[in-house]
Amino acid sequence: MHGSAPRPQTLRLSAATLALAALVPLAACAGADDEPSIVVTTNILGDVVENLVGDDAEVTVLMKPNADPHSFGISAKEAGxxxxxxxxxxxxxxxxxGLSTNLDNARSEGVPVLAVGEHIDAIDYATGGSAGTPDPHFWTDPARMVDAVDTITSALGEEVGADLAEAIEPSADSYRDRLIALDSEIEAIAEGIPAGDRKLVTNHHVFGYFAERFDFEVIGAVLPSGTTLASPSAADLEQLARTVEEAGVATIFADSSQPQRLAQALSDEVDLDVDVTPLFSESLTEAEGEAGTYIDMQTANAARIAEGLAPNTITETGKREQ
Incomplete structure (x- = not known):
């Protein structure tokens, strides 16, 4: 009898051990199911990131369709x-x-923040109230967006983990190829515009990278600044009107996400038949819209620019993309 007494205790210990062992793989599975959480500020970069990570990470895009990246705000939930x-x-x-405070708060919580523009070959504004400061609108150059993809994929590997970097490698390669094809397509459209007609007047200074990449000249902007939060004076509008007249510009390009009142006012000041054409310069549209993705946005803009500046010489590529 004395020899058999410990058996119940031994059995109880074995049961507890088995129960604990059963919890370990469950916990491991729960951890494996947790997706990395990535927050993207603008919807343009949001589309790029979603193309890269697919279902391998949870992506939250803060900027809504048709919003202005210079002034949009976020909810308390999004800040969290x-x-x-x-x-x-x-x-x-x-x-x-409008997000500087939120970004500072996130950094104070130890969240890594990647500012993509600081890792590409940025150019400075050449004229206007922002002259001499870096131009943040690098997405108007598809070649620089290839550099942006490289920057983002490197950051995902360093900050989120090597497993994610390995998982998205095929999609990153595929998206780079699509951007290279986009760059060639826009180049073909631009070549259909006579060199003397490649003059841009926009709502604000947003197409500097596009102009540099595809050999255009930005001769002025309604808002003489790199931000939509600036305001032109009557003298600014008068000076730009005379510049447009002298250059013989056929079209003024306005931001699709901004009221076109000022661009129309400039058009009315010019003693020429000048059209006002909206471009998707700062924001994507809803998914079903004409600029629902970054690539769609770029091809639509190139076709509108070609049609606006040289309607009789637009390339066949541009016609197909309208």
Whole structure:
């Protein structure tokens, strides 16, 4: 009898051990199911990131369709998502003017923040109130967006983990190829516009990278600044009107996400038949819209620019993309 007494205790210990062992794989599975949380400030970069990570990470895009990246705000829930994210991806170079406090709060919580614009070959504004400061609108150059993809994929590997970097490698390669094809397509459209007609007047200074890449000249902007939050004076509008007249510009391009009143006012000042054409310069549209993705946005803009500046010489590529 004395020899058999310990058996119940031994059995109880074995049961507890088995129960504990059963919990370990469950916990491991729960951890494996947790997706990395990535917050992206603008919808343009949001589309790029979503193309890269697919279902391998949870992506929250803060900027809504047709919004203005210079002035959009976020909800308290979205601010909380920033402070608990594994990585925040932003444009940088002063673009997200309304998010500076939220980004600082996230950094104070130890969240890594990638400002993509600080890792590409940025150019400075040449004229206007922003002259001499970095231009944040690098997405108007598809070649620089290839550099942006490289920057983002590197940050995902360093800040989120090597497993994610390995998982998205095929999609990153595929998206780079699509951007290279986009660059060639826009180049073909631009070549259909006579060199003397490649003169841009826009709502504000947003197409500097596009002009540099595809050999255009930006001769002026309704808002003499790199931000939509600036205001022109009557003298600014008068001076730009005379510049447009002298250059014989056929079309003024306005931001699709901004009221076109000022661009129309400039058009009315010019003693020429000048059209006002909206471009998707700062924001994507809803998914079903004409600029629902970054690539769609770029091809639509190139076709509108070609049609506006040289309607009789637009390339066949541009016609197909209208």
């Amino acid at each position: 998502a920033m402070e608990s994210a594994d990585l925040i991806i932003g444009n940088g170079l002063g673009l997200e003017e």
